[in-house]
Amino acid sequence: MEQRANKGFYVGMIFIAVGAILMLQRLNLIPWSLTDILISWQMLLIAIGAIMLRNGSQVKGIILIGVGTFFILPEIFDVPYELRRVYWPALLVLVGVALVYRQRGGHRQLYHGVEGKTFDEFDDFVIFGGREIFITSKQLRGGRSTSVFGGIEYDFRQAGLAPEGAVIDCTCLFGGTGLKVPPDWNVRNEITTIFGAFTDKRGDSFQQGQLDPAKTVVIKGITLFGGVEIKHV
Template sequence: MANSLGISAINKSFSSTPKISFRNSAKTTWVSRNYYKELIMKKEFIMKKGYFWYLLLLLLAVYFIAIAFVPSLHLILDGTSLLALLFGLFGLSKRNLILFFIGLGFLSIYLKDVFHFTYSTTPLFAGIVLVGIVLHNLIIPRSSYTYKSKSTSHHHFENEKSASYIDNETDLYLRTFFSENTTYVSSKQLTNVYINTKFGEQSIDFTQAQFMTDSPEIRLDIAFGQTNIRIPSNWRIINKTSTPFASISFSGTPDTSSDSDIISVALTGTVALGEVDIQY
């Protein structure tokens, strides 16, 4: 009798134990993977569309408005901390270690003022920036002149809908400041091209353009930004730029079938703490 009662109690306990559903577990894993995938896609969308900077400016606007009503907030976020935040976020968004370490340098100044540390800020700031310069140049090549194979099946940049088109100009001045711009140039009589990119990304397509001068030249003024230049396959870029802590890369394959059609284009100016990608 006792044995039968014990066995029935054990069976009852097993029957009351919640069952593990591997199907539900797999479904949960699938949902979580999709969730993180969507987060990554949203992050890439924000970075590619340039909304990152609008969001940052909006946060700064909220901060300044808040200070007007609560002046004591400036003790938490002052100019030094804002510089640290600006350089740090921009360095992360552009994968530039120099900018990121400059942000760390400003952060060291801010922390000393807040916590009254006794270290000297000038040599510490210089040392942090030098570490960033060394790491950036070790990880990211200063410049690259090797032609990488790249699919050319697409003929448009990603933000094509917001692009501008130029077809009759001779002198071009293309400027981007804290934004992201795309320009398609189809002018057949170019003489001067000047590209200015500061704290943003600029993409220019010259595949349908032609120079009407004996000495074609594209002058760059790039700082803390990225510039993508797409050129015809018969153009040959002669790089004469000054590139302090910058990266110049080439992608695609130039046309070598006929030397008579080759057009030499001088690339001049300065690229500082930025990137230039020339695509065939």
């Protein structure tokens, strides 16, 4: 409830800011050119990134602010040709630095997923490629999945959850993550989607009464031009 209240607060602040900017523009206090910059999808990414930094999601916040800044700079400045040539590589460097910081910032040891291996936590990273991982742990606590211009698919159908459940943090940047889960798992969506999607395709394969509240997995993270998909088969 507290998390939902915080999201409502921030969404409300964004609406207030947009309304105030439009009012100032209608009163001819700020020019249209500035309004177009302040009310844009790039500025929305920067605002969401700042909110995530405020809430402690440093890596996701840095990525969103970097992408938003990357696309909004040409709207503000006449970017020289020499700088435009290194624009995309610079963005990749920024994302890479954020991901390296995330890997080094972990406080617990996590294990890199290997097909068919049993472990209780995982931390997987894919870039420009794909990977399929089978997890058979009976005390799964969760982990992290990062896909950049690639995809990861997990098969949890032979796995069991820890008594406290599991939390899976997914970061999909121009990529995707697929999760095959048992029919009685209760999946709670807390993904932030920006030009992306979260899809639960189990609707045709299970009945609502099958879900076990004691077996809850929380899917967190962010999809930017990517997606997370839940399925049973």
